Amino acid sequence: MTDKIATRVAYGNALVEFAETYPELVVLDADLAGATKTQTFMDTYPERFFDMGISENNMMGVAAGLAACGLKPFATTFAMFAAGRSWEQVRNSIAYPHLNVKIVGSHGGLSVGEDGATHQCIEDFALMRAIPDMTVLCPCDAHEMRLATEALLNYDGPAYMRLGRLAVENVTDSVENYKFELGKSLQLRDGEDVTIIANGMMVQMALKAADLLKEQGVSARVINMHTIKPLDEEAVLKAAKETGCIVTSEEANILGGLGAAVSEYISGIYPVPVIRHGVRDEFGRSGKAPLVLEAYGLTPEMIAESAKESIQLKAD
Amino acid sequence: MKKSTEHQLMLEAAKARLLAVQMVYDAASGHPGGSLSCLDVLTTLYCDVMNIDPQNPKDPNRDRFVMSKGHCSPALYSVLALRGFFPVEELKQFRSIDGNMSGHVEMSVAGVDMSTGSLGQGISVAVGMALAGKIQNKNYRVYAILGDGEINEGQVWEAMMSAAKYKLDNLCACVDVNGLQIDGKISDVMPTEPLDKKFEAFGWNVIKIDGHDFNEIEKAYKKAMTVKDRPTMILAQTIKGKGVSFMENEAGWHGKAPNAEQFEQAKAELEAHCKELECVK
Ligand SMILES: Cc1ncc(C[n+]2csc(CCOP(=O)(O)OP(=O)(O)O)c2C)c(N)n1
Ligand SMILES: [Mg+2]
Numbered sequence: 001m002t003d004k005i006a007t008r009v010a011y012g013n014a015l016v017e018f019a020e021t022y023p024e025l026v027v028l029d030a031d032l033a034g035a036t037k038t039q040t041f042m043d044t045y046p047e048r049f050f051d052m053g054i055s056e057n058n059m060m061g062v063a064a065g066l067a068a069c070g071l072k073p074f075a076t077t078f079a080m081f082a083a084g085r086s087w088e089q090v091r092n093s094i095a096y097p098h099l100n101v102k103i104v105g106s107h108g109g110l111s112v113g114e115d116g117a118t119h120q121c122i123e124d125f126a127l128m129r130a131i132p133d134m135t136v137l138c139p140c141d142a143h144e145m146r147l148a149t150e151a152l153l154n155y156d157g158p159a160y161m162r163l164g165r166l167a168v169e170n171v172t173d174s175v176e177n178y179k180f181e182l183g184k185s186l187q188l189r190d191g192e193d194v195t196i197i198a199n200g201m202m203v204q205m206a207l208k209a210a211d212l213l214k215e216q217g218v219s220a221r222v223i224n225m226h227t228i229k230p231l232d233e234e235a236v237l238k239a240a241k242e243t244g245c246i247v248t249s250e251e252a253n254i255l256g257g258l259g260a261a262v263s264e265y266i267s268g269i270y271p272v273p274v275i276r277h278g279v280r281d282e283f284g285r286s287g288k289a290p291l292v293l294e295a296y297g298l299t300p301e302m303i304a305e306s307a308k309e310s311i312q313l314k315a316d
Numbered sequence: 317m318k319k320s321t322e323h324q325l326m327l328e329a330a331k332a333r334l335l336a337v338q339m340v341y342d343a344a345s346g347h348p349g350g351s352l353s354c355l356d357v358l359t360t361l362y363c364d365v366m367n368i369d370p371q372n373p374k375d376p377n378r379d380r381f382v383m384s385k386g387h388c389s390p391a392l393y394s395v396l397a398l399r400g401f402f403p404v405e406e407l408k409q410f411r412s413i414d415g416n417m418s419g420h421v422e423m424s425v426a427g428v429d430m431s432t433g434s435l436g437q438g439i440s441v442a443v444g445m446a447l448a449g450k451i452q453n454k455n456y457r458v459y460a461i462l463g464d465g466e467i468n469e470g471q472v473w474e475a476m477m478s479a480a481k482y483k484l485d486n487l488c489a490c491v492d493v494n495g496l497q498i499d500g501k502i503s504d505v506m507p508t509e510p511l512d513k514k515f516e517a518f519g520w521n522v523i524k525i526d527g528h529d530f531n532e533i534e535k536a537y538k539k540a541m542t543v544k545d546r547p548t549m550i551l552a553q554t555i556k557g558k559g560v561s562f563m564e565n566e567a568g569w570h571g572k573a574p575n576a577e578q579f580e581q582a583k584a585e586l587e588a589h590c591k592e593l594e595c596v597k
Contacts, residue, residue: 029499031465031468031497031498031499031505031506032498032499033498033499034498034499035498051499051505051506052506053465053468053497053505053506054435054436054465054466054468054469054497054506055468055469055470055506057470058470080434081434085434113345114343114345114346114411114419115345115419115420115433116411116418116419116420116422116433117418117422117433118386118420118431118432118433118434119419119420119433285413285418286411286412286413286417286418286419287411287412287413287414288412288413291413292413295413
């Protein structure tokens, strides 16, 4: 484990790192280059960077036009505006024509902290997942973010990727030969009693929850489901069969996101108890990020509780 | 404007600036730049122009205000506290998990007429409030402050067209023209000039003023009350970070809290200004 790094920082660095290899890569932002970390790219490749001002909807349309003419645009702003404000532009000008635009939403979830509910996007997974043809991802650490950015450069089609504000521990850098593949999850811990399927910074918390559970004699499998869509159905089915119950964990509303994706799939093919851990269908609020996360139950302790609940349901 | 009124407004604005910077410092986050630039306009609205009663904040006949650039909560909350809508003490909870002093302007705070934070949306709501006044034959007026970066948003121009269509002369908006957004100068990030011609072309009555001259501010708002069948847009030329020497005209102070040393300096400057004004009285 190395120092903590935010996934938004890793994204900014990756754009610069891959710029020479992918000459079609262009980056757009909407007056948030400092916060989303596209600033590094702006400074290094000013002629391939376009600040569209505070005009997210226009940015999405312009990105669609660039893609239609052979470029690989990464349109970046806060998750709230990328997935929220510009939803219909994304649907009709990017996804429907299957254009190669990468929509990147930074500052996803409640860990935005002090800026409060208007900036804490907890609906982006649900919103983006609901669009046909849209790939949706939320990498968990800096190491994985670099690989995910490269994977998106090699994927020809619309995709949404969430970045986080807070610095987080690297947990995938110690995985030997980690080959990141869109739609293919990464098992970080094996276990028999329950499977925790998480994404984003809930992956680190899921690993801590697995430690807590171990102390209590519970063996938990932990899967990093960095791609919410297309879902790694094989891994979910295997988890259902081998551990008999599931907990999903996401820094998002429990309606429509990762938990919903897993439930929708498994209920139709091999029903097992699925407890969805996340924001319980309420708006966030201002406060220091760790305190907000705690107030909404986004903690390893609550994941562990949910795991036990799920195991209980399996036994009943 | 009477000298005594002008003096009173200057003093209130100076106090509000001190409170706003204190809030951002205490919270260790928030938006000082745009709060400081719009405070002279905002103080004039709440202490001179608007028909409001802190004892009766929900009066259906009150004038309405929408802070369309919702990140400038330190400015609005300070003025509301000074005006007596809630105790100044409560400002201490700004951006904290305790209390309701949220980071962006929120209606849970007494005296706030609209929750904002997503730029470009507040002005549409102000149009709706003004339209409601018209169709219900009410005499209240509706005020809004926008950022000069905020008007990059297409929605702002949609709002402009609708306000002109419905001849909302009970609506008076103001753009805080401080020349900066987050990524730098407006003229570099997304050039918007000529603003006066643009708003005029959208059917608005336009008044350009120095946004730190209380006489000009008051005069503009009074003039707007006499204009018939057209909404008024006040273009207030301001200095981002006004009142704190090292914050003035610096894009870097858009959304950043001062450290302890910087805060001491800012406080000293703002307090000195308050003292000066109190002595003159
Ligand atoms: C729709 C939307 N996009 C982006 C942001 C992030 N943001 C907050 S303030 C700001 C810059 C605003 O500049 P301006 O309107 O000039 O405000 P001021 O200079 O008065 O602070 C941006 C981009 C936002 N709040 N809402
Ligand atoms: Mg500005």
